[in-house]
Amino acid sequence: MGRMSNETAVDVAEAAIVSEVSIASASASETRHQQPRGANGRFVRMGHHHAEAAPDQGMPADRFLDREISWLQFNERVLQLAGDENVPLLERARFLAIFAQNLDEFFMVRVAGLKRRIATGIAVRSASGLEPREVLEQISHVAHELMTMHARVYAEQVRPELEEEGVSIVRWDELSDDERERLGTVFTDRLFPVLTPLAVDPAHPFPYISGLSLNLAVILVNPRSGKEHFARVKVPPMLPRLLRVEPGPEESPLADMYDTRFVPLEDVIAAHLQQLFPGMEIREHFTFRVTRNEDLEVEEDDAENLLTALERELSRRRFGPPVRLEVEDAMDDHVLDLIVRELGVAASEVYRLPAPLDLRALNAIADLERSELHFEPFVARTNPDLAPTESAKARDIFAAIRKQDVLLQHPYDSFSTSVQALLEQAAADPQVLAIKQTLYRTSGDSPIIDALIDAAEAGKQVLAVVEIKARFDEENNISWARKLEHAGVHVVYGIVGLKTHAKLCLVIRQEAEGMRRYCHVGTGNYNPKTARLYEDLGLLTDDEHVGEDLSRLFNQLSGIAPRSRFKRLLVAPRAMRSGLVAHIRQEIEHERANPGSGLIAWKVNSIVDEQVIDALYEAAQAGVRVELWVRGICALRPGVPGLSETVRVRSVLGRFLEHSRVFYFGGAGEPVAFIGSADMMHRNLDRRVEALVRLTDERHLEDLRSLIERGMSDHYAHWALGGDGRWTRHHLDAEGRPLEDLQDSLIEMHAKRRRKARRR
Template sequence: MSDASAPAPRPAVRTPRPSAATGDVSISSSAPDATPELRPRAANGRFTRAGSYEDVAAPDLPVDRFLDREISWLQFNERVLQLAADESVPLLERARFLAIFTSNLDEFFMVRVAGLKRRIATGIAVRSPSGLEPREVLEQIARIAHDLTLMQTRIFDESVRPALAEEGINIVRWSEIEQAEQDRLGELFRDQIYPVLTPLAVDPAHPFPYISGLSLNLAVILINPKTGKEHFARIKMPPSLPRFLKVRRAQASVTSDLFEARFVPLEDVIAAHLHHLFPGMEVHEHYSFRVTRNEDLEVEEDDAENLLAALEKELTRRRFGPPVRLEVEEDLDDHVMELLSRELGISADEVYRLPAPLDLRGLNEIADLDRTDLHFPPFVARTNADLAPAESAKAANLIGRIARQDVLLQHPYDSFSTSVQAFIEQAAADPHVLAIKQTLYRTSGDSPIVDALIDAAEAGKQVLAVVEIKARFDEQANIEWARKLEHAGVHVVYGIVGLKTHCKLALVVRQEPDGVKRYCHVGTGNYNPKTARIYEDMGILTSDPEVGEDLTRLFNQLSGVAPRSKFKRLLVAPRHIRDGLVERVERQVERQQRTGDGYVAVKVNSLVDEGTIDALYRASQAGVRVDVWVRGICAIRPGVPGLSETIRVHSVLGRFLEHSRIFLFGTGADREAWIGSADLMHRNLDRRVEALVRIKEPRHIDQVFDLVERGMSGDYAHWSLDGDGRWTRVHQGADGAPLPDIQAALIAMHAKRRRKARR
């Protein structure tokens, strides 16, 4: 077999081990002590109709140049776990990172693992670009996920939980609380818990009950004292009740209640009162368990006359998706395990035996405690200096400010409510505004943006909302908002069939003395005031005629028929972003050959698009400096001799979720800076409507280049990726002193910029 057709070597997996100093864990997608073997492949990249990537014309690039995306995602969640283990992180934030780890892993199984299993079952799964067969990917996922979940429970049991106890926050089991506390919880059980419980028995008259996805349950083994016969019952923990119940001490005071708290898992309280649920029966055993199901939606839009109705129907089916994971208490009896596995159709490698308590998402409730001494320092977003009112008691005229200059925003450091939200609200109230057009991908439950669009429509303005009702896990909320908007007279459309509308755009059309003028916002994040306080995103407010013309054309594409629109300051997927970015990378190769100072920088959530990665590899082979700042998945191999020696990859995690997408090219006067909604993934570049906008003003270009330079400098805490697929945490300097946090530095920098502007 020739090298060109030989399968890629399979990456080995290292078991996570805690660092003695920090409790860090580490996994690798390839052998730890060797640069991966890189063999030439006789092809260049293209995508098949089935969605797999084929190489068809790049003999100069090696066969195993891509890291596996699923393993890379698990490594991202490992980095979240490392923050939970880090004793320098405020304690309640460490508890929150444990909860985030659980939520992240839940979604990974519900979508990625479930999708992979479905493709295997239907026979359409193909070898991944990393060279792994689908079942090999599943095997590695199972091995690494088992290791990481066990590490999570150890961090909780051995580090976070004891540290919380030292601060007077005790998460205890039923047997650890005093009799008086048990009595008070008994009253709570009778008054508030017992009425909402529904015990379900299994016998010839009662089939095994349906177990909903992500619900926490008790498996109860009962003995009939008269017949000696064994019975099985299931009790679902009501999602309306807190995951951890607070126990009040008998002699609690205001001070002790504020700084001391005791919490008991809900299932412990229910388990202690099972005799109330099954009178006359002996409770023999009880165990907690939790099922994860396939919850990815499949809607054939071409066959759906009414997309809204089709999606609502599919949402009702979601809860009945097949199981993909079963979490159980580690001491679960074998015969109960056999029963659950048989009834749920779960295989042995899909079972995760873990120390109780299961489902640590509930730690979010603990993390919300009002203990400022155990949280990150207080942070209040400030109004961007270019939008700040001259008089503090009077709101700035945003449209007037934007008419004079572009405004570059970086949230959450720049307030969303006094910039983007205020822009839409002022436009809705402005009698000279004729129309507002906006995309809505995800928004909050009480969205002032939606309210402003409704106000505008009721005031007689032309209002268009492009609502993406297929935004994963927000489908139901978006359906409700779409209907609310329609009832208010807003023109609601659902984008282009077959494509998700993921771009973040707003267009305001205003009648002015010298004619109609357009005001625009193009961003990297959703129009969601809540997440805007914790997501790092960028956006630009502009009255540039070229951007206004581009957005008008794009909205016409989304709401009508304009298939051949051309754009001046935008790159739009699925037609132009990949090609536009690759073209600019190639220009840097030419620049490198002419002047020796070619430069490319990318800041994204995920980098897995093989065509773009190959362009970066070729740039590196030509000597171009390539910086990649990625939060999550990364399939590129940096620092490999002869392939990617000039590529560096950093990752930053912290109190804010790094969410902006930035693309930089060149040095000196020829620099280009782009921001927008697109990650470098197949779904973004091929199956979504995405938009990038070119930053025009020199001071804004300086600002964006400075941001990326900071992130890649090595002067701040970060993770660094090696060519063999290992992430290394870099949070100490050469002298052993902790490296500063870049997000804390940006808080200080924006505050300083605001004070300087006021002077």
């Protein structure tokens, strides 16, 4: 899970300090309600709530866990990995940074959205039975605990261990005179010219504080009048947050290989405040940080104007209302009162934390080239089904796909020698007539974009369905959408009112026997960078039915097309929920006809949709075995007598971000399985264009079943969800030894598979 950005959002370790802490959601029942524990291991009280019984369900009203608290529990799991001494040290620093970034996005989107709905009067009671303000209160309570734990894991565990390895973040007063002098030169040359000190007085109103910026609150005193003034200095975001303390000329050039020291940028600025306010007395200074509502609201009445509307809305994003204020814990109350008053934040939105604030900065530490402090190196290899039969031959992706369907699992299977190679070969192949592609997130320098441009410039018909509303990637997507348009690619922005989240590629090639369609349907973005860090699945096929399905779906996305029936796809928002529920009901019938035969095994990022959860509850009540591998949010309660006794829920987090979605049904010995881009959330099923493809190759069906069996196995480290809403970590065996890591086992499994293929 090495990175958890964007989809997460974009989507970890057990510290002694947090090992007993488990965040629990509020239940509707006093007797079954579990509270999150504080740092002392005792439960912290939260209110009890009673949800109204859902009509005609005949199920308990408290059957849904709260989705927001469930997400915070996911981020607690990230934090547990940061405190786990069995995780390499620099990776633990990475998990601390991931935790911080995840929480930023949670406040910018989920908390901000909830506050906006409350303010406009459109917020409704949640499925878990909580009133909107009660949800907000619980989020504040749990977030305060988690942020305090986060700071403590860094200060008491990770930082001291880093220092033992010669890696340290030092404060200004820990530097030698020579080091201060050298950093003073850095301030004069690089910092002073870009700093803009802003004073507050009758002629200068309180300045606007941009979201996620780090700031210094400075208290000045005029020595002549004795009058106190407030000033704000913004830490420049375009400069490195941590400055390397370089060795002096008298030190060995090798000195910093195992003695790497950094000083926070704000410390360097604070030490030179006198240069920014000459003639004034610097009485005190403190750091603070504001998180703002950065979710976008764009009216899509006219798709033609969507790009312009989105660009306009992006310019407004940084002016969203504040939803969180982080201040260093040493800040004086009178300074805090001023900032709180001027920003208009509530007391519950203030988070006092030890400096340094914003531990996203630890990414710079995690990037250090100290191999002994990282995970074992891993290099993705070509899937055996795509490898050339003779080493001297060039890889022919089209020939490999004609031979058999190929099921990819990234990052174990290389993205560059599979999906990327397909597009690059298609762009260069004169027999290829057209390429159609969906793009949700990709990197700015992506070879995928380059291949589409090459194809268009070669005279091929190229269609790119670009989702410019992909959260936090909007500006990037607008940029390369315009780049594609300028190269002659037909760029469309999908269907008004829906995000296009499906991961689809269609290549049309003229061959001797006629037109042939080569298809890719995946679970992850067409992004070569995240494909090395995210676990995803993809199907490469020239199956006629899949080709017809993709042609119909692309026609719907790019033009006016009638509703279509699909043969191997389940497509949202029209038919995915109903299709999956139909398969759940089929498993119920199998179980009733032959007890013990019913099986539902899914792997998803999140499961929230009430209709889907209720269908799974019905399956469990009928005796169907339900196995759910859920990385993030789970609103379903497993193992509840009379409701979900046959349901198990597991979560696995690690060096790769578990991102694939698999929907496997036992089928009474004739299994049915789908992979695709959709999670079981309202937005995916109702407000996005999503696609799942049904797999038909027996090898692939067995691979998926085996994958989920591993994910649900007690043999590997995991978290298990209880019916009370608490996640329990299982990472040690009965003798206290670490359980095997699932992702390490998959690395070895794929390596064995490639060795076996070479021997054949």
